[in-house]
Amino acid sequence: MAQNDQALLMRLKDSGLDFVVIGGLCVVYHGVPVATFDLDICCPFGDENVRRIESAVKDLNPVHRLTANKLPMEQTRDSFKDLKNIYLQTDLGKLDCLSEVTGLGGYEQVLQQSILHSMSFGQFRMLSLNALIAAKIATGRQKDLDAVRLLSAVKEKKESQNELF
Amino acid sequence: MIDAATLAQMNGEYVMPPDAGPAWRAAAEYGFDMSLIEASLKLTPEQRLAEHQQVINFMIELQESGQAHGTK
Numbered sequence: 001m002a003q004n005d006q007a008l009l010m011r012l013k014d015s016g017l018d019f020v021v022i023g024g025l026c027v028v029y030h031g032v033p034v035a036t037f038d039l040d041i042c043c044p045f046g047d048e049n050v051r052r053i054e055s056a057v058k059d060l061n062p063v064h065r066l067t068a069n070k071l072p073m074e075q076t077r078d079s080f081k082d083l084k085n086i087y088l089q090t091d092l093g094k095l096d097c098l099s100e101v102t103g104l105g106g107y108e109q110v111l112q113q114s115i116l117h118s119m120s121f122g123q124f125r126m127l128s129l130n131a132l133i134a135a136k137i138a139t140g141r142q143k144d145l146d147a148v149r150l151l152s153a154v155k156e157k158k159e160s161q162n163e164l165f
Numbered sequence: 166m167i168d169a170a171t172l173a174q175m176n177g178e179y180v181m182p183p184d185a186g187p188a189w190r191a192a193a194e195y196g197f198d199m200s201l202i203e204a205s206l207k208l209t210p211e212q213r214l215a216e217h218q219q220v221i222n223f224m225i226e227l228q229e230s231g232q233a234h235g236t237k
Contacts, residue, residue, distance in 0.1 A: 003221050005214070028217045031206045035220055119211045126210075149192045150202060156188040157206065 003093030005039045006121055008057075011092075012041065013122050015056035019043035020114040020125040022101055022135070029117075030129050032150045038094035042110045042127075045099045050080035053097055057090045065089035103138025104131055129155050 005025055012019060020043070021029070024036025043049060054062070054073055062073040066087045073088065086097040100106045104113060104127075113131035116123055127135065133151050136144040167175070174180060179193060179200060193199045205213055 001225065003225065005218065005221075025214065025217070028213050029210045031202060031208075031210075031213065033201050033205045033213070033217070033220075035217070035224060037221065037225075117210060119214075146197075149188075149195055150197055153186075153189040153192040153199065154202060154206065156186040157184075160184060160186060 001089075001093065002091065003037055003039075005093065007092050008039050008090070008095055009124055010121055011056040012053070013124070015052040017043055017049060017052040017056065018107075018111075019097075020107075020110050020127055022098070022110070022127045022132075023096070026127045026132055027147055027151065029126050030132060030151060031154045032147060034147065038096055040096045040098065042098050042101050042107055044107045045083060047081040050083055050086065051077075053086060053088075053095075054080075057088065057092075057095065060090035060092055062088045062090045062095075065094065101127075101135050103135045129158070 009021070019041040021040070022042050023038070023040025024034055025039060027034050028036065043053070054077075058074070063070040064073065064076065064087060070089070084099045086095075088095045088097075101110050104110050110127065110131070111125070113128050114125040115128050117126050129151065133148055133155065136148045136151065179198070181190060181193060182203070185193070189199065192202075208216065
């Protein structure tokens with residue numbers, strides 16, 4: 001099964017959805033080479049925003065990957081307004097959309113702790129290094145705490161070089 | 166003639182950078198390969214994401230190949 005994060009990011013941006021990239025891809029972005037097999041974003045929810053997510057992936061056979069029967073997204077439109085998170089499997093890979101990040105708060109708080117970064121395929125908001133470390137600590141999971149050790153080393157190095165993060 | 170320190174590095178011994186701070190040293194002593202972090206930090210963020218995509222593509226290909234050959 002493919003996992004094309006760049007293509008998913010471009011589609012989400014084109015849909016008009018506001019979002020911040022969080023999770024493993026953000027860890028990679030900040031300089032820690034880990035393998036991550038899904039794209040995690042934090043975004044505002046509500047019917048309109050979930051429809052934007054749907055429009056971004058509707059031709060990619062999206063299904064709610066954590067439901068027992070892998071419910072197709074198009075069959076769940078009546079529930080869009082009630083969703084707080086969405087975990088999708090699409091033809092371009094796994095896409096997890098969250099309304100809040102543990103340790104940081106809801107989308108507005110996450111947005112305030114993000115940085116806008118320009119890449120050849122567009123401008124995207126990424127969780128700042130400090131916020132990413134705080135979120136990883138808040139989960140308390142061993143794999144996240146391991147990532148914190150490396151992210152803290154990166155932070156220390158960037159601070160010593162007066163780099164912004 | 167290769168000196169002992171160089172030989173050790175050739176055998177995988179990590180040389181702590183002179184400017185390594187406490188967090189960097191702690192991560193290295195915990196067992197992480199900090200040379201990978203050093204290499205990653207030499208890339209731009211976009212290059213890191215592109216490299217990650219290549220790794221993911223390869224791992225998925227490897228996984229599918231293993232499944233096709235009955236590996237569990």
